[in-house]
Amino acid sequence: MNGEVKPLIALCAAFLTAPLTAEPAKRSEPVELMAFGSCYKEVLPAPSLHTIADLGPDVFVWMGDNVYGDTEDMEVLRAKYRVAREHPGYARIRTTARVTGTWDDHDYGANDAGKEYAMKAESQQVLLDFLDVPDDSPRRKREGVYAVEDFGPPGKMTRVILLDTRYFRDPVGSDGEMLGEAQWRWLEKMLTGSEAQVNVLVSSIQVLASEHRWEKWANFPKEKQRLMELLAREDVPPVVILSGDRHVGEISVDRETVGYPLYDITSSSLNLPLGDGDEPNRHRLGRMFRGANFGSLSIDWSRETPVVTGCVMDERGRPQRAVSFELVR
Ligand SMILES: [Fe+2]
Numbered sequence: 658m659n660g661e662v663k664p665l666i667a668l669c670a671a672f673l674t675a676p677l678t679a680e681p682a683k684r685s686e687p688v689e690l691m692a693f694g695s696c697y698k699e700v701l702p703a704p705s706l707h708t709i710a711d712l713g714p715d716v717f718v719w720m721g722d723n724v725y726g727d728t729e730d731m732e733v734l735r736a737k738y739r740v741a742r743e744h745p746g747y748a749r750i751r752t753t754a755r756v757t758g759t760w761d762d763h764d765y766g767a768n769d770a771g772k773e774y775a776m777k778a779e780s781q782q783v784l785l786d787f788l789d790v791p792d793d794s795p796r797r798k799r800e801g802v803y804a805v806e807d808f809g810p811p812g813k814m815t816r817v818i819l820l821d822t823r824y825f826r827d828p829v830g831s832d833g834e835m836l837g838e839a840q841w842r843w844l845e846k847m848l849t850g851s852e853a854q855v856n857v858l859v860s861s862i863q864v865l866a867s868e869h870r871w872e873k874w875a876n877f878p879k880e881k882q883r884l885m886e887l888l889a890r891e892d893v894p895p896v897v898i899l900s901g902d903r904h905v906g907e908i909s910v911d912r913e914t915v916g917y918p919l920y921d922i923t924s925s926s927l928n929l930p931l932g933d934g935d936e937p938n939r940h941r942l943g944r945m946f947r948g949a950n951f952g953s954l955s956i957d958w959s960r961e962t963p964v965v966t967g968c969v970m971d972e973r974g975r976p977q978r979a980v981s982f983e984l985v986r
Contacts, residue, residue, distance in 0.1 A: 669953060669968035669976030682715040682755055687813035687958050688855075692754070694951040695720035695761065695861070695901025696926030699740040703928040705951045705972040706746030710753070712974060714953070716808060717754040718817065720901035720924070721761025721861030723787070729766060729776045731783055738787040751789075757806050759819040760784050761861035761902050762872070769872060771826030772837075781824070800824060803840050805847045813958050816853035818844065818896075820860045829872070835880040848893045854963055855956055855984060858896040865898070865909040865921040868937040872902060889915040895984040897965060899952060901925040906950040906969035908980050909940035917986045922967040924952030946977040 692714035697703060709717065724737040741747060750756065764784065766774050774780075781802055790796050796804050801824035806817045821840060827833025836844065848856070860874070864884070867875035874881040887893060898921040909921040921940070930949045938945075949972040957964040962983045969978040 666968075666976045666979050668955070668966050668981065669970065669979045681753055684755060684808055685810055686715070687809040687956070688715045688815040689956055689958070690714045691716040691718065691815070691817075691857070691954040691956075692951055693718040693720055693859070693899050693901075693924055693954070694927040695924060696722040696904055696929055697724060697741060698926070698929040699724045699737050699744075701928050703744060703746065705927040705949055706744050706750065708746075708970070708972060708974040709951055710746045710749035712953070714750075714754050716815075716817070717750050717756045718819075718859060718899065719756070719758025719788070720859055720899060721759055722763045722902065722926070723758060723760065723784070725763045726766055726780070727763055727768065731776065731779050734764075734766070734780060734783050735786075738783065742787065755806070755808065756788060757804065757817060757819065758784075758788055759802055759804070759821060759859060759861055760823060762823060765823045769829065771823060771828060773828070774823070777824055799839075801837070801840060803843065807853060809853075811852065812854065813963075814853040815855045815857065815956065816847070816851045817857045817859060818847050820844070820858070822861050827877075829876050832877060832879055835874070835877045841883070845887060848887065848896070851894055853894070855965060856894050856896045857899060857954065859899045861900065862902045863900045863909070863921060863923055865911050865919070865940045866903075866907070866923070866938045868939065869903075885914050888919065891986075895986055897922065897954070897967065897982075897984065899924070899954070904929060904931040906946040906952070906978060907938065907944075908942045908967065908969065908978050909938060910942055910980070911940055917984075918982060920967060920980060920982065922952055922954070922969070922980070924950050924969055927951055928972070942980060943978055946971070948972070948977070950977065
């Protein structure tokens, strides 16, 4: 089952004929379809958001670069988020899906920025406003936008763990910290304490792909090693990783390091793709997809162990890359 690519395209395509969700998704119902996306250039058209709305996912996850803020002026940032909120496709997504998310550098505030970004506390509140996070949420009171969301009933539960790779990050090249000690302790608790059958780890930047010259966990070798050691622990449930940032879509797998096949499904960008080109990635399954895209994760709860299918979909909802697996050690 693990790692098969081609026939699964048909599985993703089945979503296209799925009935539209007429009612808002309820947190207490099992997640059958999750959509995720990143790198949304808010001044450009975004057919992807209409397509996602048509698919009617139970959950939608923003994985960062949710707008291209690139500013220390919070009014400018708020104005860009307003444009994003008013996209008619996204407006429909908000009415039917549970929406959550984290940030990457551009919506945080500056290209490739880390802990030195001056407006990080203010920018945090702007993102949380965009995501409709309630005033009394713990996300409002702590530093950083990392978060956990549980969906579904006991026995058919999905836990989404959203990392913050910006707020605490030391300069690139320092081999310093990326998550910071408080977030590491929290992450360990969220993993070991999870009662979910499907655990999803969202990182704005790629975890597995290491050969390219852009941002990645591999730029912080000690942090990557720590993550892999955490995921390899017997008391930590297996996870699937979702990532964005790269303006390409691809599915990577590491079968050796953590004791089960660890997938990193990268979807980027919703509407600003890189276009033609290639790059090495020894973990990649098949080829990159370099058009505008979003990701989907469908969960088949009819088996004893749920079957997870991850897809990279083009902006019209045509599956381009897919993989299906069970999350077991
Ligand atoms: Fe981006």
